[in-house]
Amino acid sequence: MKDWPLWEVFIRSKNGLHHKHAGSLHAADAQMAIENARDVYTRRNEGNSIWVVKSTDIVASDPEDGDMLFEAAKSKIYRHPTFYQLPDEVNNM
DSSP, rough: TTTSSSEEEEOOOOSSSOOOEEEEEOSSHHHHHHHHHHHHHHTOOOSSSSEEEEEEEOOOOOOGGHHHHHHHHHHHHGGGGOOOOOOOOOOOO
């Protein structure tokens, strides 16, 4: 078990919503990771979809580079949803 890779687990609680990071676990392969994730993170039927990703396959930006990385988006305020009114019928936005 010590040599098993670390997997990151993402759970979607219901259709139409996004997957959320639930935690991490060690497993020998992807199938075992899904089964273990089901047993550990959805004991009370909290989810309807599970994603598992090897931790070594995740690439992330450095928080130190945040200003440089996201500066261009700050000047494009029209891309922010603050200008739009959503109808009451829209759920899970």
